[in-house]
Amino acid sequence: xxxxxxxxxxxxxxxxxxxxxxxxxxxxxxxxxxxxxxxxxxxxxxxxxxxxxxxxxxxxxxxxxxxxxxxxxxxxxxxxxxxxxxxxxxxxxxxxxxxxxxxxxxxxxxxxxxxxxxxxxxxxxxxxxxxxxxxxxxxxxxxxxxxxxxxxxxxxxxxxxxxxxxxxxxxxxxxxxxxxxxxxxxxxxxxxxxxxxxxxxxxxxxxxxxxxxxxxxxxxxxxxxxxxx
Amino acid sequence: xxxxxxxxxxxxxxxxxxxxxxxxxxxxxxxxxxxxxxxxxxxxxxxxxxxxxxxxxxxxxxxxxxxxxxxxxxxxxxxxxxxxxxxxxxxxxxxxxxxxxxxxxxxxxxxxxxxxxxxxxxxxxxxxxxxxxxxxxxxxxxxxxxxxxxxxxxxxxxxxxxxxxxxxxxxxxxxxxxxxxxxxxxxxxxxxxxxxxxxxxxxxxxxxxxxxxx
Numbered sequence: 001x002x003x004x005x006x007x008x009x010x011x012x013x014x015x016x017x018x019x020x021x022x023x024x025x026x027x028x029x030x031x032x033x034x035x036x037x038x039x040x041x042x043x044x045x046x047x048x049x050x051x052x053x054x055x056x057x058x059x060x061x062x063x064x065x066x067x068x069x070x071x072x073x074x075x076x077x078x079x080x081x082x083x084x085x086x087x088x089x090x091x092x093x094x095x096x097x098x099x100x101x102x103x104x105x106x107x108x109x110x111x112x113x114x115x116x117x118x119x120x121x122x123x124x125x126x127x128x129x130x131x132x133x134x135x136x137x138x139x140x141x142x143x144x145x146x147x148x149x150x151x152x153x154x155x156x157x158x159x160x161x162x163x164x165x166x167x168x169x170x171x172x173x174x175x176x177x178x179x180x181x182x183x184x185x186x187x188x189x190x191x192x193x194x195x196x197x198x199x200x201x202x203x204x205x206x207x208x209x210x211x212x213x214x215x216x217x218x219x220x221x222x223x224x225x226x227x228x229x
Numbered sequence: 230x231x232x233x234x235x236x237x238x239x240x241x242x243x244x245x246x247x248x249x250x251x252x253x254x255x256x257x258x259x260x261x262x263x264x265x266x267x268x269x270x271x272x273x274x275x276x277x278x279x280x281x282x283x284x285x286x287x288x289x290x291x292x293x294x295x296x297x298x299x300x301x302x303x304x305x306x307x308x309x310x311x312x313x314x315x316x317x318x319x320x321x322x323x324x325x326x327x328x329x330x331x332x333x334x335x336x337x338x339x340x341x342x343x344x345x346x347x348x349x350x351x352x353x354x355x356x357x358x359x360x361x362x363x364x365x366x367x368x369x370x371x372x373x374x375x376x377x378x379x380x381x382x383x384x385x386x387x388x389x390x391x392x393x394x395x396x397x398x399x400x401x402x403x404x405x406x407x408x409x410x411x412x413x414x415x416x417x418x419x420x421x422x423x424x425x426x427x428x429x430x431x432x433x434x435x436x437x438x439x440x441x442x443x
């Protein structure tokens with residue numbers, strides 16, 4: 001009985017000692033993958049990770065000092081306390097979320113679904129959404145923007161259908177997939193108010209995130225402010 | 230316990246090869262392997278789409294019928310019990326996850342464009358454009374592999390299982406395609422001699438390409 005009690009105290013103490021992540025996050029408020037990480041930090045009330053803005057519109061990601069840390073001059077970038085640096089929102093999110101049991105898959109099936117989404121996020125969702133955003137915001141090419149919206153349509157239709165049946169991307173539980181997905185999709189609204197109108201379940205999902213999930217409203221507002229929209 | 234279930238794949242599909250290679254490497258005989266004949270559209274058949282609505286390969290079916298896709302997800306699932314493939318520190322985990330992000334958005338994005346233009350559309354102009362697009366990636370990895378044995382360092386990781394099948398298929402596009410990247414060529418030779426299952430992984434691809442007369 002004494003051993004069981006000591007084991008319980010040890011486990012409980014270990015869980016209490018899961019410290020929040022520390023380090024430095026380099027990013028920009030309008031970059032979708034940066035928003036994913038920044039949103040999670042706000043959601044989890046993390047004040048231990050310092051946030052530094054990289055002026056990507058002014059080319060700061062190509063400055064020698066930044067490239068020395070992040071040779072691919074990407075944002076977001078993360079610097080651990082000992083100076084070890086790495087990039088990619090997937091890697092950073094998984095690092096900063098390590099102590100958060102609520103966002104860990106609870107079983108092999110949940111883990112499989114989450115990893116399945118990670119694969120699709122880059123090859124489908126992000127690939128197509130960034131093409132639309134770049135064509136609209138930077139190239140100001142209406143034809144390419146519309147072409148991009150045609151390409152992303154099957155993805156949006158599929159997720160619209162999924163979100164008609166459940167609260168979040170992978171079910172009724174918030175997961176890291178939502179932190180990656182929402183910033184890619186909400187920015188499509190910048191193309192025009194009618195862009196997401198054919199996908200009412202996605203719109204309702206974004207409204208749910210706004211009202212129910214800490215940090216999301218500020219994430220989207222911050223992106224708008226950063227671009228002067 | 231080693232993973233069990235059913236892997237659906239094709240010997241020419243790079244992500245299928247990643248998983249099949251890992252299963253051979255780890256000596257796994259409990260995952261059944263089924264070939265999905267992409268060339269005749271078997272991945273679009275109702276039976277397959279019922280399991281894998283995105284009609285992708287590879288696909289994995291757990292013993293209770295739960296199905297999921299994406300090579301990343303399947304590789305992580307079948308290697309879950311393999312301590313040698315688990316990152317040992319937060320930094321190793323960060324480096325692996327960093328590669329996993331880049332694999333889809335950089336390596337696979339460009340290599341599959343090149344291969345699809347070669348295999349499916351035979352569009353020479355797009356193939357050449359694809360080879361130009363992938364050049365910075367190949368140069369970058371060529372430089373890395375001049376300093377270390379594997380993609381992420383001197384230890385084999387899941388990143389190698391994903392990377393090698395994307396890059397080795399460049400040789401199918403043209404005999405000298407990888408000639409400018411001698412460190413990558415030596416890396417692939419190292420995998421062939423030192424890493425169980427890789428020789429069969431690439432051999433199976435060549436056999437299938439010959440059978441398809443490609």
